[in-house]
Amino acid sequence: MMVKRTCLLRTVLFYITISLVAFFMILPFLWMISTSLKESEAVMVLPIKWIPEKISFKAYKDLFTISTMVPFHRAAFNSLVVSILTTFLNLASASMAAFALAKFDFEARDRVLFAFLATMMVPGAVTMIPNYLVLRTLRLTNTFIGLVLPSIYNAWALFLLRQNILAVPDSYFEAAIIDGATPFAIYRHIVLPLVKPILASLGVLTFMGTWNDYLWPLIMISDPDKMTLTLALGNLNSRWGQRWELLMAGNLISMVPIIIVYAFAQKYFETGISVGGLKC
Amino acid sequence: MYIGKGRQRQTTIMAFLAPTVLGFLVFSFIPILRSLYLSFTSWDILQPAEWVGLENYRILLGSEEFWRVMRNTAEYIVLYVPLMLIMSLGLASLLNREFRGVGAYKVLFFLPVLTSWVAGSLIWRWILNHKYGLVNILLGYIGIEGPPWLDHRLWAMPGIVLASVWKDVGFFALIFLGALKGINLEYYEAAEIDGASRWAKFRYITLPLVSPTTFFVTITSIINSFQVFAQVQIMTNGGPAGATQVIMERIYKYAFQFFKMGYASALSWVLFAIILVITLVQWHLQKRWVFYDG
Missing domain, CATH: 1.20.5 (Single alpha-helices involved in coiled-coils or other helix-helix interfaces)
Structure with a gap:
């Protein structure tokens, strides 16, 4: 609307401004790509060359072959498994509880809700140490199960889902109840389809949060075979901190899957953020 | 039911x-x-x-290290919060109109948000390199000799703040954009009839009407500031000379590198207390400067 009303000059100025801002925002990425395509000796050279004289994929090859390092394809696979498991566990557990807390009246309900709400204020730093300790006692450190298990409880997802299920009119369920549908059938065939958009939003945000998480895997995993991508990158940084082409190539690889997920689910990212903010 | x-x-x-x-x-x-x-x-x-009773808390509050960590965090907040608020509101205002390519621009601004903290921190560790880093090279073009950023006691924290603002601005801009889209256009039309300038419209309509969002963003970003971890761990590991040590980084190191579980737990409860106090104080202050429409 605004663009139509104002004159051409202002439109041009507007595009120049926003393009400049965008340019500076993505400059670090361009720099990353440029560095990753250089040979070791060409990285720290002045004046800088945005387009390498000799484009080399050696850094990418090295990531998968250098022996003392966590193999990158292994780490990528681990990240994928952990992120999918976490997302699934989180959504399954939270949506089931949300259904029970939204559509069943029972005596202890308000007390349960209050207990959940109260723990939301406690920062992750407080529970992180005892969580590590209990999983250590159960011999679950250095396992994916241990890494994933705490996501079985997520008050934030639970409240968001409960709010959405509450908004579903009871009449939706009545026909099913009269037909003698089991509660699980109602959950599976009526509730879940109705809250699909919010599940999708929570799903992409949880997936991204897990994919990008660093602290929790850092605490739980020390076995190189079990490391996620962020850990592999962290290791790369502490061992080859000055081999920038290697670091930047690793970065780029770690980013690609998230960008793909975002490209397909942009809508869900945005609703997810507008309803609840990002949790990572 | x-x-x-x-x-x-x-x-x-x-x-x-x-x-x-x-x-x-x-x-x-x-x-x-x-x-x-x-x-x-x-x-x-x-x-x-x-x-040991209250011994951990006594040692903690009496230690030079704890107060250094608090000063470092204060420095982070003082630099990060205003910069992030201005940039994200500015970005949201730019995006709050219909123009060709708005979707593509949004994606570009959102890319850093999608990036992990580890990847973002690695990029910035390279960008802030003293001699070969992009920032100092660009500064060199306009005749400024850039500081040694992460290697310098005074410049390390500002460096981490730059990386953090870059990483977060798209996220908060999206939240501000939601608030801007919610403003009733009639306010602006009425102001235009009265001959209000662009600045006046921004100052007397936009700012008050987005103040609940500004409030939310401020609280969120201050609370997040106390929980900064990956960027410090990756970019400086707390150095140089402890200039970028922060509370999460200390908790991690005390618990999982020095195996002082008791002391680390005490630190985490101090963090909890700080977050609780901030939340309560801000809720109290909110009444004074947040304007709710309708």
Whole structure:
């Protein structure tokens, strides 16, 4: 609307401004790509060359072959498994509880809700140490199960889902109840389809949060075979901190899957953020 | 609503709640109590824990390190919060109109948000390199000799702030954009009829009407500032000379590198207390400067 009303000059100025801002925002990425395509000796050279004289994929090859390092394809696979498991566990557990807390009246309900709400204020730093300790006692450190298990409880997802299920009119369920549908059938065939958009939003945000998480895997995993991508990158940084082409190539690889997920689910990212903010 | 009957109903409710309640007990409720208990002990995991009462808190609050960490965090907040607020509101204002390519621009601004903190921090560790980093090279073009950023006691924290603002601005801009889209256009039309300037419209309509969002963003970003971890761990590891040590980084190191579980737990409770106080104070202040429309 605004663009139509104002004159051409202002439109041009507007595009120049926003393009400049965008340019500076993505400059670090361009720099990353440029560095990753250089040979070791060409990285720290002045004046800088945005387009390498000799484009080399050696850094990418090295990531998968250098022996003392966590193999990158292994780490990528681990990240994928952990992120999918976490997302699934989180959504399954939270949506089931949300259904029970939204559509069943029972005596202890308000007390349960209050207990959940109260723990939301406690920062992750407080529970992180005892969580590590209990999983250590159960011999679950250095396992994916241990890494994933705490996501079985997520008050934030639970409240968001409960709010959405509450908004579903009871009449939706009545026909099913009269037909003698089991509660699980109602959950599976009526509730879940109705809250699909919010599940999708929570799903992409949880997936991204897990994919990008660093602290929790850092605490739980020390076995190189079990490391996620962020850990592999962290290791790369502490061992080859000055081999920038290697670091930047690793970065780029770690980013690609998230960008793909975002490209397909942009809508869900945005609703997810507008309803609840990002949790990572 | 009534689904199921009698005892079967009880079982149903319990079955649906079981995973979450179990998770709540094992990974939230009991850990909170255990962490509080641990904070009153001295424990290295190997020997049995020893009750020391308030000793951890006494040492902590009396240590130079703790106050250095608080100063570092204060420096981060003072630089990060205003910069981030201005940039994200500015970006949101730019995006709050219909123009060709708005979707593509949004994606570009959102890319850093999608990036992990580890990847973002690595990029910035390289960009802030003293001699070969992009920032100092660009500064060189306009005749400024850039500082040694992450290698310097005074410049390391500003460097981390730059990286953090870059990473977060798209996220907060999206939140501001939501608020801007919610403003009734009639306010602006009425102001235009009265001959208000662009600045006046921004100052007297936009700012007051987005103030609940500004408030939310400020609280969120201050609370997040106290929990900064990956960017410090990756970019400086707390250095140089402790200039970028922050509370999460300390908790991690005390617990998992020095194996002082008691002391680390005490630190985590201090963090909890700080977050609680900020939330309460801000809720109180909110009444004074937040304007709710309608």
